[in-house]
Amino acid sequence: MDIRVMKSEDVPFAVDITDEEGWGYMEEDFQRLIDLEPSGCFVASDDDVEVGMLTTTSYGGIGWIGNVVTKSDRRQERIGSEMVKHAVRYLKDKSVGVIGLYSYLNAVAFYERIGFQESFRVARFSTIAKVSENRGARVVNQEALPRVVGFDQKYFPGDRIRLLGRMLKDFPELFFSIEEDGDIVGYVLGFCSPKACEIGPWMCDPDRPDTAENLLIDCLTTLEDTVSAIAVSVDNESAIQIVKRQGFEEEFQVSAMFFETGDHGMNLKGIFGIGALEKG
Ligand SMILES: CC(C)(COP(=O)(O)OP(=O)(O)OC[C@H]1O[C@@H](n2cnc3c(N)ncnc32)[C@H](O)[C@@H]1OP(=O)(O)O)[C@@H](O)C(=O)NCCC(=O)NCCS
The missing domain is CATH 3.40.630.30 (Gcn5-related N-acetyltransferase (GNAT))
Structure with missing residues (x-):
């Protein structure tokens, strides 16, 4: 399995794979994510066939992982874990100290195995x-x-x-x-x-x-x-x-989770609403 940087040509794949989850993205949503983090959105492929993707968005000291998805017929092969670990390495290389994501409640154990800890719940x-x-x-x-x-x-x-x-x-x-x-x-x-x-x-x-x-x-x-x-x-x-x-x-x-820490530095009292969960 190979993990590479997502390019504009991959946007139709990103729309298709996330449509299967009913996430409702349009092509311009992924293009915006690529524009915001040109080296930090990734596609996993196997024998040149795309099998998974995720995105990251970073803001200096804090960064976010989102849109983690593996093709439904290729799950349980560690593709998801490898992609998330790859994204963590990418953000750490950028000196992002706090790495967060919002996890569906049924995916919490998956992220915990990689080293994320639950912090707070978001409705x-x-x-x-x-x-x-x-x-x-x-x-x-x-x-x-x-x-x-x-x-x-x-x-x-x-x-x-x-x-x-x-x-x-x-x-x-x-x-x-x-x-x-x-x-x-x-x-x-x-x-x-x-x-x-x-x-x-x-x-x-x-x-x-x-x-x-x-x-x-x-x-x-x-x-x-x-x-x-x-x-x-x-x-x-x-x-x-x-x-x-x-x-x-x-x-x-969903559960807000952070890599190897519960200390995210956000002041939740002033954060009334979170925009897109994938961008933090
Ligand atoms: C979550 C997901 C990305 C895991 O991908 P994967 O390639 O199967 O990941 P891995 O093979 O590395 O790990 C699979 C493990 O995650 C668990 N898991 C965690 N969340 C899961 C979910 N929402 N659905 C199915 N399995 C999930 C599996 O039970 C499995 O555990 P096991 O190995 O002990 O049986 C994949 O299940 C998926 O694409 N789900 C739909 C999209 C989604 O819910 N994404 C998470 C958004 S927060």
């Missing part, structure tokens, strides 16, 4: 977005982006400028912040494929749950009538209450 919710009165969130522009990134780092221990900049470029109408006295106190973004939309990161000063709710409401208004999903740490009680109040229903839970 994924969905709803059909409805329109409400404007709550005062402003659309973020390029000028505000560095300040949004600075705010993000209060709660997330990495530099997400490339991710947030790319989201602003691809979905400019879905990126909102609220400021007070010239300081960002919260932001949220949404991103859509033709099939559905996701919301997150949704970050806010934990002492301002009303602001967090206003951000979510303004984002949902823009997403009117689309199926919208959000993932929330079950330990962030404010966020759980807000999403339930806004009509979201829980679909399933």
